[in-house]
Amino acid sequence: MPYPSIDITASSIKSQAARLGFDACGFAAAVPVDAVATARYERWLEQGHHGCMRWAAGHQDLRRDPSLLLPGAQTVISLALNYYPARFQPPGTLRVAYYAYGRDYHEVLRERLGELSRFIEATTHCATRPCVDSAPIRERYWAQQAGLGFIGRNNCFIIPGKGSFFFLGEIVTTAQLPPDEPCRLTCGDCGRCVEACPAGALSGDGAVDATRCLSCLLIENHDEVLPHWVGTVVGNRVVGCDECQLCCPHNRGAVPTTIEDFAPTPAVMTLTRERVQGMTSGEFKRTFAHSAISRLRYKTLRRNAALTSDEDP
Ligand code: SF4
Ligand code: SF4
Numbered sequence: 425m426p427y428p429s430i431d432i433t434a435s436s437i438k439s440q441a442a443r444l445g446f447d448a449c450g451f452a453a454a455v456p457v458d459a460v461a462t463a464r465y466e467r468w469l470e471q472g473h474h475g476c477m478r479w480a481a482g483h484q485d486l487r488r489d490p491s492l493l494l495p496g497a498q499t500v501i502s503l504a505l506n507y508y509p510a511r512f513q514p515p516g517t518l519r520v521a522y523y524a525y526g527r528d529y530h531e532v533l534r535e536r537l538g539e540l541s542r543f544i545e546a547t548t549h550c551a552t553r554p555c556v557d558s559a560p561i562r563e564r565y566w567a568q569q570a571g572l573g574f575i576g577r578n579n580c581f582i583i584p585g586k587g588s589f590f591f592l593g594e595i596v597t598t599a600q601l602p603p604d605e606p607c608r609l610t611c612g613d614c615g616r617c618v619e620a621c622p623a624g625a626l627s628g629d630g631a632v633d634a635t636r637c638l639s640c641l642l643i644e645n646h647d648e649v650l651p652h653w654v655g656t657v658v659g660n661r662v663v664g665c666d667e668c669q670l671c672c673p674h675n676r677g678a679v680p681t682t683i684e685d686f687a688p689t690p691a692v693m694t695l696t697r698e699r700v701q702g703m704t705s706g707e708f709k710r711t712f713a714h715s716a717i718s719r720l721r722y723k724t725l726r727r728n729a730a731l732t733s734d735e736d737p
Contacts, residue, residue: 450570510680521664
């Protein structure tokens with residue numbers, strides 16, 4: 425049977441991605457990451473701004489070259505899935521970042537990327553490797569190269585007209601697909617997120633200092649005690665921080681997700697300090713078994729809750 429033309433294959437992959445609920449899909453040639461983006465990442469590491477995220481310093485060779493993730497790779501397919509909530513936590517609950525409202529996004533993305541990978545393999549007879557935080561890949565870089573949007577001063581990925589409340593996933597494939605035009609937009613002279621960050625974690629050049637970012641400190645840092653200043657700015661945030669996204673003008677047009685898996689769970693809708701303090705480790709495991717909150721660990725959630733105040737920033 426003759427193979428379909430490259431253009432028909434490309435458009436059928438994008439149509440299938442849309443059928444699977446992805447809000448954006450683009451292609452980039454799987455060549456090594458450019459020198460500017462590599463130097464920027466190395467500088468961030470040298471400055472120690474990755475903080476407790478020690479994993480960020482590992483596998484630099486794989487991070488630079490996607491063909492080391494899949495021999496013969498020709499294309500990085502970048503995909504985005506909207507998680508902007510349709511319902512929000514009520515007053516009086518401890519604040520959870522939107523990304524952790526519902527079912528663990530790793531599970532949701534893995535299922536959908538897996539389905540798209542099988543479609544690509546069946547259509548192109550080429551190999552695929554789906555990635556959702558499962559491989560060292562520069563996902564925002566690739567999303568920009570694939571034309572989905574740009575990296576903001578808050579270091580989040582912004583899709584013009586749609587905002588930044590999107591999960592990103594990639595499929596590296598040996599299929600040669602026509603690359604999309606990289607996105608050249610920037611934040612321009614806006615600096616709202618730099619002003620709005622309660623912890624002074626944004627320098628304005630697009631890098632985040634993870635040693636100051638509340639999101640990193642509350643989620644990735646599992647030390648028994650956090651620096652004293654955290655308690656003075658954390659307010660009622662217990663899992664992550666969305667401040668630099670909420671203030672971003674690109675999120676004015678955010679549309680609620682239709683993916684029911686991302687709707688806030690009953691546990692998130694009723695998460696008070698008292699509830700966390702009264703929770704046993706077994707309850708934590710059962711309650712958050714399929715939630716990204718499970719990655720925080722029981723002790724870290726309790727440490728965070730103890731730091732919070734009633735102030736709703
Ligand atoms: S997540 Fe919060 S603390 Fe981190 S950079 Fe954004 S606003 Fe600042
Ligand atoms: S708030 Fe302004 S500077 Fe920050 S990411 Fe959004 S557009 Fe860029």
